[in-house]
Amino acid sequence: MKLNIACIPGDGIGPEIVTEAKKVLNKIASVYGHEMVYTDILMGGASIDVHGVPLTAEAVETAKAADCVLMGSIGGNTATSPWYKLAPGLRPEAGLLALRKALNLFANLRPAVLYDELADACPLKKEISQAGFDMVIVRELTGGLYFGERYTTEEGGVRKAVDTLTYNENEIRRIAIKGFDIAMKRRKKVTSVDKANVLDSSRLWRKVVEEVAADYSEVTLEHMLVDNCAMQLVKDPAQFDVILTENMFGDILSDEASMVTGSIGMLASASLNDSKFGLYEPSHGSAPDIAGKDIANPIATILSAAMMLRFTFDLDKEADEVERAVKNILEKGYRTADIMSEGCKLVGCKEMGDLLADEI
């Protein structure tokens, strides 16, 4: 099979982790007889430096022409980077938001898994973490407050800013269907998160989610208020299978959940549209402080590549193989600095990529 992959190395540690992901994909290609074709795209700070904008129309076209996008990370350190002196619409993140919209990537899937081998890194105490947990947050990614109309104005000398949170039933239905479809392949439980005791958009959310649920009699649906969910993720993460929620709540809760695993350097993500197209990227950021030092953890990007094999190319066997390799390498005791613990073998970014490629 020929796999047409647009790559966005991006900023900070982005380029090095994407290089390791390609290494692993190339090994998959040679073992399973596929052909990987990579086309690099500039986005974020890397694009600002060259083109003056975080995403060009050509970059969007190149992405559209590919089967999918594999991304490293974008942006820098807001306190020290000159990119953050630019107008908001010209900053690195604006490129990512624009690409999500242009590619209609409405479904963001972020697994938060406690790896047995990394249980010591979990910030929760043993009584809670020993139950283990394995959830996926299904976040709506192209609607809500982050894409609504917004403006800043002055009324009688008083500055005022407005953001708008809008959802229509179609936007809610398609993400709910994704959530339930994913639950069907897992433990068949959906926790839909909203603030229906206050927001109109949340009440519509709840209604449409219930309509969708009617088609999935095997799936257990529960509703949870967002403030309560923020508590439950700390108190009892094992209760969750699929968390289904809107854009902003998903942003906050998925970051909380990833921190609860204690190994954010291990967490993949996929942003999907209605067909097979997807953008795959690690859940973590660009970590500019450790960029170029060969100490970043490439595993989240490599596992994102595994999600890509599974979702965009239906290459389940190959995806399983990548995930198995990660498990084996952890079992053998290899660790990058972020997940290092006593008695384990410390390796750099490149060496971790080599080990994983060799394991396949």
Place this chain on the structure above:
Amino acid sequence: MKLNIACIPGDGIGPEIVTEAKKVLNKIASVYGHEMVYTDILMGGASIDVHGVPLTAEAVETAKAADCVLMGSIGGNTATSPWYKLAPGLRPEAGLLALRKALNLFANLRPAVLYDELADACPLKKEISQAGFDMVIVRELTGGLYFGERYTTEEGGVRKAVDTLTYNENEIRRIAIKGFDIAMKRRKKVTSVDKANVLDSSRLWRKVVEEVAADYSEVTLEHMLVDNCAMQLVKDPAQFDVILTENMFGDILSDEASMVTGSIGMLASASLNDSKFGLYEPSHGSAPDIAGKDIANPIATILSAAMMLRFTFDLDKEADEVERAVKNILEKGYRTADIMSEGCKLVGCKEMGDLLADEI
């Protein structure tokens, strides 16, 4: 001094915990020579049952006529309570939202403290919790998404819902001033939380907070994105002193922070206006499952009463005395069921109130 206190026992465990708070306040009155005058108000489910609405205009007037409001908790179990079959504006929470607005209670203060004696209840592992933590979340309470214009409509047969997030500079300034004033009496650090990389309201928030900060040269200000803050609360809660944020972010983060303490039954809150008026209530909910069983923990309400003595009446000595009594009783090993641990003495709600009153 004559203290005119409007009381809202409310629903669930509300009445029993307010009774114990009055017991402690009465002891304070007799020891320090004050006079407590209580006027009870119905709100939430209790008001719906009697008046058909969660808050009457008379109730608001009674509250306004008092020096402050002491509240238990309102609402029930959304799954089983008939109140949740009512239209949203008629449900228990609508009463609380309306009262906040009517009394202009724009500043919500929620301390999240790890008590030494209760460190075992903390869901975080020792490596993190041993540093201890003591923060207060200063949440804007009468603006933003929870009070913006909202509507649900149909366009071409497609249902659509809209909520609006509006802040003007005056609303931001007054809460920022509260946050910095509080920081001046604490460890002099403010973490302002927003989503300024996306939202216009957050960018205005950040600007106005910086303008206010200019008047507090002794206070260190840092900005943090809300998704990052949700992570940091789990990873390293000791870094926070004052967290200053808008309504919705504050709702989510303060609940997360309270769960991180592991003893939500201990956490007080105050909602203040521009003058000395305040509404004081525990951070926890109405716990209908344990209502009337004399097992609820009244300490959060009692500590809320201490905040009331301090903020509304400037009775610092009396407030200190209540807080000291709580510390002593914990040191002596008395615990309600929610904070019980091995080797401690289990007591009920009433007995805890008696012990605390006796300690004064």
